[in-house]
Amino acid sequence: MSNYKSSLAFALEQDQKDELYLYRNQFHIPKHNNGSECIYMTGNSLGLQPKQTKAYVNQELEDWATLGVEGHFHAKNPWLNYHEVLGEQMAKLVGAKPIEVVVMNTLTANLHFMMVSFYQPTKKRYKILIEADAFPSDKYAVESQLQHHSFNAEDGLVLWKARENEELLNYEDLESILEKQGEDIALILIGAVNYYTGQFFDLKRITELGHKYGCMVGFDCAHGAGNVALNLHDSGADFAAWCTYKYLNSGPGSIAGCFVHERHAYNKNLNRFAGWWSHNKETRFKMRDEFDQLPGAEGWQLSNPPILAMAAIKASLEIFNEVGMDKLIKKSKRLTGYFEFLLKQLGSETFKIITPSNPDERGCQLSIQVKNADKSLHNKLTEAGVISDWREPNVIRCAPTPLYNSFQDVYYLVEQLKTILK
CATH class of the missing domain: 3.40.640.10 (Type I PLP-dependent aspartate aminotransferase-like (Major domain))
Incomplete structure (x- = not known):
């Protein structure tokens, strides 16, 4: 979409405007080795734990x-x-x-x-x-x-x-x-x-x-x-x-x-x-x-x-x-659209997105097919604090989940991918 911008300032601005942003605080975010929060992109495999779950159990x-x-x-x-x-x-x-x-x-x-x-x-x-x-x-x-x-x-x-x-x-x-x-x-x-x-x-x-x-x-x-x-x-x-x-x-x-x-x-x-x-x-x-x-x-x-x-x-x-699927899907389309936009800024020489480009034909997951890659690429992302999902033979699945993922998450994920691909 033409109104996306490939800058951290834009990501921060979108998070400030996001009416669902504070719901992120209701979930436990896994920590990286350095103590910072991981960029968690595998809600399509295992969703994060709501903080209230322990009290309910x-x-x-x-x-x-x-x-x-x-x-x-x-x-x-x-x-x-x-x-x-x-x-x-x-x-x-x-x-x-x-x-x-x-x-x-x-x-x-x-x-x-x-x-x-x-x-x-x-x-x-x-x-x-x-x-x-x-x-x-x-x-x-x-x-x-x-x-x-x-x-x-x-x-x-x-x-x-x-x-x-x-x-x-x-x-x-x-x-x-x-x-x-x-x-x-x-x-x-x-x-x-x-x-x-x-x-x-x-x-x-x-x-x-x-x-x-x-x-x-x-x-x-x-x-x-x-x-x-x-x-x-x-x-x-x-x-x-x-x-x-x-x-x-x-x-x-x-x-x-x-x-x-x-x-x-x-x-x-x-x-x-x-x-x-x-x-x-x-x-x-x-x-x-x-x-x-x-x-x-x-x-x-x-x-x-x-x-x-x-x-x-x-x-x-x-x-x-409390949130409702309508609001979740609205944010999901914008968040995943931003992810797609940033990936396309990297060029198509090394990878392609195999998920449909039409937002109505996908959810929040984008599957990235990386040319001449093996699981070492996924391992490097993990070492950098990005939790994604590798599927053989050459696909990384990432799912920016609207309840707890942010525009900043998406921005930093693509920055890490850019660094590793270089």
Whole structure:
């Protein structure tokens, strides 16, 4: 953008104007060896810890210590319906209705639970379509589902590939695949934001295309939740799942979120695994009643929720709830735009940005493909106090996260990169 300037003074000025700048103070910023704050650019891998997280977890520890089992009803935040509050807040973040969202399990587990219901192969229609460069765990998951149903994974997996000498996926190619194989494809499962390139897909377009050919459509939103406007309800997707430890700052390996579209909410004929936490709340503790499935996404729960893990999510979601995704996305576009501007000032001789240049087709991550580079470049950045993410064979992923990254962070990151590349 023409109104960016490649100076520290400009970065400082933007931070002073930024209405979200002070939220940075609500997070623990890792320290460099010299005691200064690191330039942390890996919120797309593990989000930073909100300072209030410890108090939220300690509250549940205290209630457990003083109340024991009575904490389910009499804790400050009663455990019995703890997940319901989180579900309502999470629904706002992903553009869904409360009935469509539940916080449970972990990401890949949720994808498997969703495929129990939404991958129902037949001898004719059994294939699964994914991105050719999907996150590895998604590929492993769908291959194992094919094998579980006694199909050959190599034959049953359909890959949406980038064109030769290109990194980004093209919708025309997806249309071509479905024209040829649509009647053989039972499920489309795409990463809403590709982990490697940072490409943010048009979820509604993909869903409508998949449904046109009779496919079920789901999304892995690990790199989308808390980063972009997913608008899951309006997308029409059958299901989605996401982790909470990246942009949602809930801590390493924390439990995940799950979306099931409202049109499936009352369909008790959908195949699924069941447990007592998906059973009617009114009769759940009578213990001997036959299974009576809850409506909505809650009907896919199995077990009572892990409160200590949920306390960390609650601490982060309350910050998101206070700020709102609209303000976060507005800052994200400007901050990432500034990052892109500064990188382009360095010239294109040594690297290129493989993330889409259109702000509506990406989140805050930029993936920088460095010519003739190896991981030593990433190591030098780390030594200089820049925490970024290296992906083989030659890509550095950096995500200026709007809740806690600043324009100064972006400026100093590019200055360090400039020095190292020289």
